[in-house]
Amino acid sequence: MSPQPLDSLKGFAVTFRQIFRKPITQQYPEVKRPVYPRFRGRHRLWRHENGLEKCVGCSLCAAACPADCIRVVAAENTADNRVSAGERYARIYEINMSRCIFCGYCELACPFDAITLGNEYEISEYSRDDLIYTKDMLLAEPIKRVPVADRERYDTPEPAYKTRS
Amino acid sequence: MTRAPEWWVSLVQAFVVINLVLAGFAYLTLAERKIMGRMQLRYGPNRAGPYGLLQPIADLVKLLHKESFRPAAAIDWLYILGPFLAASTALATFSVIPFGPGWEIGGVWIPGQVADVEIALILLFAIGSLGAYGFIVGGWASDSKYALLGAMRTCAQLVSYEVSLALSVLGVVIMAGSLSLTEIVAAQAASTWYVFPQLVGFVVFLLAGTAETSRAPFDLPEAEQELVAGYHTEYGGMRFGLYSMSEYINLITLSGLCVTLFLGGWHGVLFTPDWLAPVWFLAKVGVLLYLFIWMRTTLPRLRYDQLMRFGWKVLLPVATVNAVVTAILVVAL
Numbered sequence: 001m002s003p004q005p006l007d008s009l010k011g012f013a014v015t016f017r018q019i020f021r022k023p024i025t026q027q028y029p030e031v032k033r034p035v036y037p038r039f040r041g042r043h044r045l046w047r048h049e050n051g052l053e054k055c056v057g058c059s060l061c062a063a064a065c066p067a068d069c070i071r072v073v074a075a076e077n078t079a080d081n082r083v084s085a086g087e088r089y090a091r092i093y094e095i096n097m098s099r100c101i102f103c104g105y106c107e108l109a110c111p112f113d114a115i116t117l118g119n120e121y122e123i124s125e126y127s128r129d130d131l132i133y134t135k136d137m138l139l140a141e142p143i144k145r146v147p148v149a150d151r152e153r154y155d156t157p158e159p160a161y162k163t164r165s
Numbered sequence: 166m167t168r169a170p171e172w173w174v175s176l177v178q179a180f181v182v183i184n185l186v187l188a189g190f191a192y193l194t195l196a197e198r199k200i201m202g203r204m205q206l207r208y209g210p211n212r213a214g215p216y217g218l219l220q221p222i223a224d225l226v227k228l229l230h231k232e233s234f235r236p237a238a239a240i241d242w243l244y245i246l247g248p249f250l251a252a253s254t255a256l257a258t259f260s261v262i263p264f265g266p267g268w269e270i271g272g273v274w275i276p277g278q279v280a281d282v283e284i285a286l287i288l289l290f291a292i293g294s295l296g297a298y299g300f301i302v303g304g305w306a307s308d309s310k311y312a313l314l315g316a317m318r319t320c321a322q323l324v325s326y327e328v329s330l331a332l333s334v335l336g337v338v339i340m341a342g343s344l345s346l347t348e349i350v351a352a353q354a355a356s357t358w359y360v361f362p363q364l365v366g367f368v369v370f371l372l373a374g375t376a377e378t379s380r381a382p383f384d385l386p387e388a389e390q391e392l393v394a395g396y397h398t399e400y401g402g403m404r405f406g407l408y409s410m411s412e413y414i415n416l417i418t419l420s421g422l423c424v425t426l427f428l429g430g431w432h433g434v435l436f437t438p439d440w441l442a443p444v445w446f447l448a449k450v451g452v453l454l455y456l457f458i459w460m461r462t463t464l465p466r467l468r469y470d471q472l473m474r475f476g477w478k479v480l481l482p483v484a485t486v487n488a489v490v491t492a493i494l495v496v497a498l
Contacts, residue, residue, distance in 0.1 A: 008463075008464060011463040011464065012459060012460075012463050014463070015204045015459060015462045015463045016204075016459070018203065018204045018205065018206055019200075019203045019204055021206060022206075023202070023203065023206045023207050023208050024206045024207075025206070025207050025208050027208075
């Protein structure tokens with residue numbers, strides 16, 4: 001232990017040494033850090049293999065949503081207009097992304113795994129109206145922009161509700 | 166050997182020097198952010214222009230475009246006067262700092278500083294003290310408790326450390342036997358840089374100067390983590406920019422004064438043709454500015470009682486003893 005003023009001087013050596021080290025900053029828009037595999041980002045609605053929507057318009061997601069950002073208006077499937085696999089389908093399915101807190105409760109509430117949260121997080125817009133995602137937008141394949149980290153690097157297993165068919 | 170320049174030479178020179186100092190301020194902010202960034206394993210600003218070189222200009226444009234906001238209950242003419250007072254006094258102090266021996270170009274005499282004053286050192290301290298009014302007036306006229314408290318903190322700190330600062334240069338004045346900065350530089354060229362015989366004075370000057378310009382670790386007047394901002398809490402846009410500018414220009418002036426008093430002014434180490442003198446001066450000022458930035462990244466902020474104890478119980482006695490011992494030695498030898 002040296003006296004305090006000398007200890008303070010040691011700090012100058014520490015800060016000076018750092019100049020010659022490479023900064024650890026990742027230059028974000030150019031370099032994207034891979035997100036955690038279970039990262040909760042933009043939502044996605046799914047279809048069955050035969051093209052029918054998984055969503056049956058039960059509104060359980062809307063009920064579970066703490067931010068109250070999901071709006072579902074259901075309608076009956078008819079023989080000549082068959083949209084979903086169930087009796088009813090979501091005529092309107094909207095998520096207000098400016099309200100969403102990405103908690104994933106909708107995903108947990110859904111009995112048919114129709115809605116999941118993807119990994120995309122670059123979803124800002126210039127207008128609030130553009131942040132209300134319609135059913136068509138949610139059903140479409142999102143533009144993959146986010147690198148996802150290798151799942152093997154993490155010891156948390158994929159949750160059962162995501163691996164189930 | 167002082168020659169009075171033509172009046173228009175002084176005018177042009179003042180204009181050029183002010184603009185150079187302002188440009189120096191702009192790029193000092195960039196240099197500070199870059200160096201601090203590298204010391205903290207960051208890049209610092211690197212988006213505006215190559216290597217972030219246009220960042221000061223982007224900052225300036227941003228500040229100029231901001232709304233000239235004013236608290237409703239502020240005393241408007243004092244509120245506006247505050248930053249102007251601070252900035253103009255900061256710029257005025259640089260006028261007496263010599264950066265060269267003076268040049269004869271095409272029969273026109275260009276002096277080495279804007280104003281060669283016999284009592285330059287006293288003038289510099291006097292104008293510098295006047296600058297403190299800018300901070301106090303601005304803080305008081307804002308009609309905000311936080312700005313007022315910040316102004317009081319600034320005031321207390323400036324008053325405490327101004328004593329040590331003035332006493333620390335006394336040794337140099339005694340050795341050179343003059344208050345004129347040109348003569349102090351000449352005296353150093355004749356003997357040696359005063360940093361060697363006046364090492365104690367130099368260290369006291371640096372520490373007190375850091376406190377005078379309210380730089381870390383003495384940046385209590387604007388301690389970001391404790392206060393909102395200090396005396397400029399209610400300022401925004403270019404008025405805030407003027408306050409920020411005055412602080413940085415005070416730092417540049419202080420470094421220039423330190424170079425002039427202790428580090429031989431514009432004289433080089435071995436090789437000083439007249440035309441190279443400003444380069445030597447700039448190089449020395451640059452080293453000192455780097456030291457200030459380095460100090461900011463390294464040392465944590467003092468507590469208020471530590472600040473006062475350090476100023477009154479350490480710096481002031483050391484500066485006084487240094488001045489007395491220098492006086493005795495100069496008389497004895």
